[in-house]
Amino acid sequence: MSKRVLTTESGAPVADNQNSASAGVGGPLLLQDQHLLEKLARFNRERIPERVVHARGSGAYGHFTVTDDVSDLTSAAFLSTVGKRTELFTRFSTVADNLGGADAVRDPRGFAVKFYTEEGNYDLVGNNTPVFFIKDPLKFPDFIHSQKRDPFTGKQEPDNVWDFWAHAPEATHQVTWLMGDRGIPASYRHMNGYGSHTYQWTNAAGDAFFVKYHFKTNQGIRSLSAEQGQELAGKDANSHQTDLLQAIERGVHPSWTLYVQVMPAAEADGYRFNPFDLTKVWPHADYPLRRVGRLVLDRNPDNVFAEVEQAAFSPNNFVPGIGPSPDKMLQGRLFAYADAHRYRLGVNHTQLAVNAPRATTADNYGRDGLMAANAQPRGEKNYEPNSYGGPAETGTPLSAPLAVHGHTGTHEAPAHSKDDHFFQAGELYRLMSEEERGRLVANIAGGLSQVSREDVIEKNLAHFHAADPEYGKRVEAAVQALREG
Numbered sequence: 001m002s003k004r005v006l007t008t009e010s011g012a013p014v015a016d017n018q019n020s021a022s023a024g025v026g027g028p029l030l031l032q033d034q035h036l037l038e039k040l041a042r043f044n045r046e047r048i049p050e051r052v053v054h055a056r057g058s059g060a061y062g063h064f065t066v067t068d069d070v071s072d073l074t075s076a077a078f079l080s081t082v083g084k085r086t087e088l089f090t091r092f093s094t095v096a097d098n099l100g101g102a103d104a105v106r107d108p109r110g111f112a113v114k115f116y117t118e119e120g121n122y123d124l125v126g127n128n129t130p131v132f133f134i135k136d137p138l139k140f141p142d143f144i145h146s147q148k149r150d151p152f153t154g155k156q157e158p159d160n161v162w163d164f165w166a167h168a169p170e171a172t173h174q175v176t177w178l179m180g181d182r183g184i185p186a187s188y189r190h191m192n193g194y195g196s197h198t199y200q201w202t203n204a205a206g207d208a209f210f211v212k213y214h215f216k217t218n219q220g221i222r223s224l225s226a227e228q229g230q231e232l233a234g235k236d237a238n239s240h241q242t243d244l245l246q247a248i249e250r251g252v253h254p255s256w257t258l259y260v261q262v263m264p265a266a267e268a269d270g271y272r273f274n275p276f277d278l279t280k281v282w283p284h285a286d287y288p289l290r291r292v293g294r295l296v297l298d299r300n301p302d303n304v305f306a307e308v309e310q311a312a313f314s315p316n317n318f319v320p321g322i323g324p325s326p327d328k329m330l331q332g333r334l335f336a337y338a339d340a341h342r343y344r345l346g347v348n349h350t351q352l353a354v355n356a357p358r359a360t361t362a363d364n365y366g367r368d369g370l371m372a373a374n375a376q377p378r379g380e381k382n383y384e385p386n387s388y389g390g391p392a393e394t395g396t397p398l399s400a401p402l403a404v405h406g407h408t409g410t411h412e413a414p415a416h417s418k419d420d421h422f423f424q425a426g427e428l429y430r431l432m433s434e435e436e437r438g439r440l441v442a443n444i445a446g447g448l449s450q451v452s453r454e455d456v457i458e459k460n461l462a463h464f465h466a467a468d469p470e471y472g473k474r475v476e477a478a479v480q481a482l483r484e485g
């Protein structure tokens with residue numbers, strides 16, 4: 001094998017990589033030492049802004065295979081026939097902590113999938129929780145500020161976390177979920193993934209359906225208790241990364257089975273609660289699971305920075321046959337992600353290998369910008385329409401249109417007969433075994449008892465009381481015992 005020569009960034013050979021050039025032996029350094037200057041300057045620029053949420057994560061490649069016919073529901077080509085296989089990339093993440101935070105913490109987990117389909121990339125950017133804390137995107141920056149590090153103390157503060165929830169009764173369902181047994185997954189392999197929002201599928205005849213996605217882990221759900229989580233986070237801050245990396249390297253390929261709940265579009269208006277409310281699940285008795293296919297992860301990325309840190313998932317990357325619902329949170333997210341990518345990675349981030357389409361090519365009149373790597377061939381026109389050829393619109397709508405009515409303004413969600421913030425939190429509580437309820441109450445009290453203001457504690461207690469009187473009483477007693485103890 002021929003010996004590789006160390007070079008500068010411009011390809012010139014480097015003579016000495018151990019001693020910088022100086023003015024004589026023991027003298028100061030020379031400005032002409034291009035290798036030293038370039039090496040230090042390059043090093044200073046290695047980090048890019050971390051994700052404002054979900055900063056800490058792990059990625060893997062794999063594929064999705066359709067196991068069941070869903071062509072009556074969607075015209076998406078990658079879901080069109082049983083046995084069809086599509087390459088994909090996933091990134092799992094924690095939400096609140098910064099890069100370098102521990103994995104085994106009580107926090108939702110991100111579950112983002114990029115399907116490299118022949119009709120373009122389809123990104124499904126979900127969580128391991130079927131619901132979320134809020135239902136209007138206007139509240140998201142405030143919510144995240146309250147959960148991340150305080151600007152003065154530089155730490156996560158129970159005062160801020162619970163003060164936000166005190167003012168967000170709609171969070172009670174998700175708080176119950178997060179404080180329960182599934183709040184600290186044992187690993188990324190041992191948790192489910194959910195699209196959480198309601199999406200719209202459209203079939204070839206133009207019929208519209210609302211769907212919710214459920215990826216069920218085939219490894220089984222495994223979670224950690226608060227004590228186990230604390231111990232593991234102290235021992236191996238990277239426990240989820242270690243687990244996923246090593247499983248795939250050993251050839252143990254994690255998999256998930258994808259199901260959808262399907263609501264014919266005409267049923268949405270009359271459903272007993274708003275089916276686009278992200279703080280609520282659709283009971284399976286109303287809309288049972290329909291199996292779609294299997295997701296398998298079988299390859300680790302070669303380079304974490306290039307492929308995981310630079311991965312850009314965006315809920316507005318749809319393909320024909322799949323589109324958004326009017327869920328306000330989802331609508332807000334349709335803007336937020338690509339905007340974050342333009343800031344974090346630049347306008348040409350879609351040209352990076354992990355983000356670029358693989359089963360088709362992007363072909364449009366977007367041009368130039370910082371770091372444009374894909375130059376168009378000579379003579380290609382950069383405007384449309386033109387008289388010389390080039391890509392043209394299809395004229396075919398991507399998904400069924402939504403009927404809208406009413407006046408513009410800052411409206412609350414449309415009223416349905418059973419819209420209150422608490423009944424599903426109560427239902428979740430009542431589904432739990434006695435032991436689970438005990439752990440849930442202890443976890444909530446552990447956090448809430450650290451809050452310094454009585455009025456904030458009381459507002460939160462009122463939410464648990466409203467969900468279920470027994471739930472409220474038990475949390476209240478546990479908080480009181482911890483504060484007196």
Ligand code: HEM
Nearest residue numbers: 051054091110111112126127132137140196332333336340
């Ligand atoms: C209006 C509400 C929300 C806003 C404004 C928002 C915004 C963001 C932003 C700006 C990022 C960083 C993107 C990047 O730099 O690449 C992000 C990451 C992420 N968000 Fe959200 N988010 C919202 C709600 C949600 C919800 C409800 C879910 C799950 C159902 C979710 C799942 C994720 C995931 C999984 C990531 C990490 C993606 C990756 O691995 O790169 N977010 N979010």
